[in-house]
Amino acid sequence: xxxxxxxxxxxxxxxxxxxxxxxxxxxxxxxxxxxxxxxxxxxxxxxxxxxxxxxxxxxxxxxxxxxxxxxxxxxxxxxxxxxxxxxxxxxxxxxxxxxxxxxxxxxxxxxxxxxxxxxxxxxxxxxxxxxxxxxxxxxxxxxxxxxxxxxxxxxxxxxxxxxxxxxxxxxxxxxxxxxxxxxxxxxxxxxxxxxxxxxxxxxxxxxxxxxxxxxxxxxxxxxxxxxxxxxxxxxxxxxxxxxxxxxxxxxxxxxxxxxxxxxxxxxxxxxxxxxxxxxxxxxxxxxxxxxxxxxxxxxxxxxxxxxxxxxxxxxxxxxxx
Numbered sequence: 001x002x003x004x005x006x007x008x009x010x011x012x013x014x015x016x017x018x019x020x021x022x023x024x025x026x027x028x029x030x031x032x033x034x035x036x037x038x039x040x041x042x043x044x045x046x047x048x049x050x051x052x053x054x055x056x057x058x059x060x061x062x063x064x065x066x067x068x069x070x071x072x073x074x075x076x077x078x079x080x081x082x083x084x085x086x087x088x089x090x091x092x093x094x095x096x097x098x099x100x101x102x103x104x105x106x107x108x109x110x111x112x113x114x115x116x117x118x119x120x121x122x123x124x125x126x127x128x129x130x131x132x133x134x135x136x137x138x139x140x141x142x143x144x145x146x147x148x149x150x151x152x153x154x155x156x157x158x159x160x161x162x163x164x165x166x167x168x169x170x171x172x173x174x175x176x177x178x179x180x181x182x183x184x185x186x187x188x189x190x191x192x193x194x195x196x197x198x199x200x201x202x203x204x205x206x207x208x209x210x211x212x213x214x215x216x217x218x219x220x221x222x223x224x225x226x227x228x229x230x231x232x233x234x235x236x237x238x239x240x241x242x243x244x245x246x247x248x249x250x251x252x253x254x255x256x257x258x259x260x261x262x263x264x265x266x267x268x269x270x271x272x273x274x275x276x277x278x279x280x281x282x283x284x285x286x287x288x289x290x291x292x293x294x295x296x297x298x299x300x301x302x303x304x305x306x307x308x309x310x311x312x313x314x315x316x317x318x319x320x321x
Contacts, residue, residue, distance in 0.1 A: 008213065024168070060206075086306030086307075226241065
């Protein structure tokens with residue numbers, strides 16, 4: 001049990017550090033290969049914020065723990081809104097751009113609804129997972145084309161702005177790409193093994209450990225980034241990051257895991273976890289829209305998001321045994 005806890009903590013620490021290095025190397029290598037900055041931005045904002053979830057869920061599925069994968073994806077979405085946006089808004093109210101209200105939030109609602117509908121039959125089949133991955137590809141393509149045509153896609157704009165890292169030499173870029181990827185894989189292996197062992201020792205299901213320990217751990221880098229942005233007065237970027245991350249979690253993380261192996265969806269997911277994802281998403285939309293569409297998530301609303309997340313997590317832990 002002690003070694004499992006150390007492995008989980010070590011895996012989380014490795015994931016948090018290596019994700020940034022992998023994204024830095026990947027963005028720089030992509031530039032050397034001649035990829036368009038906007039496309040690099042869209043890929044990095046998605047894969048960068050969801051890289052830990054994607055790698056962890058991939059290995060969870062490969063190792064025969066698909067419940068851990070789906071718990072990680074749904075739990076991360078809930079934590080992103082309740083914990084990360086909640087805490088960030090408490091530190092400094094978040095201004096919401098109108099473009100996010102008109103485009104990104106409706107897309108997030110649609111993606112959440114599609115994933116929910118695909119799970120209603122109690123399984124994520126290979127066909128279901130393929131649908132999610134195709135939708136993700138369509139979303140990326142649409143965002144890039146929209147931004148090129150109108151320069152008004154906020155998610156793409158933020159992505160392009162955020163992917164101008166310190167210039168690296170070609171050798172350094174490839175080094176960080178390879179080292180970051182290797183450490184992502186190693187960290188995820190440690191995290192999955194440690195989490196499964198802890199769950200078995202405590203009598204918890206893979207689903208619960210994915211919704212709590214793994215979800216919070218893989219969301220930790222986003223919390224740190226959002227708080228850093230708030231301190232710099234750039235907390236409006238947090239909302240774009242969270243929407244991008246939740247979209248990639250819903251379509252990419254679940255999609256990849258489902259393609260590797262079909263996932264049986266527990267009744268608890270349908271009656272407890274998916275409704276919570278829906279509730280948090282609706283609260284986000286209501287708070288982001290504000291009165292007359294002014295778009296501002298204030299400290300009180302941030303506190304509501306945080307309290308709802310704490311209550312949900314407490315319920316999971318109390319009923320886990």
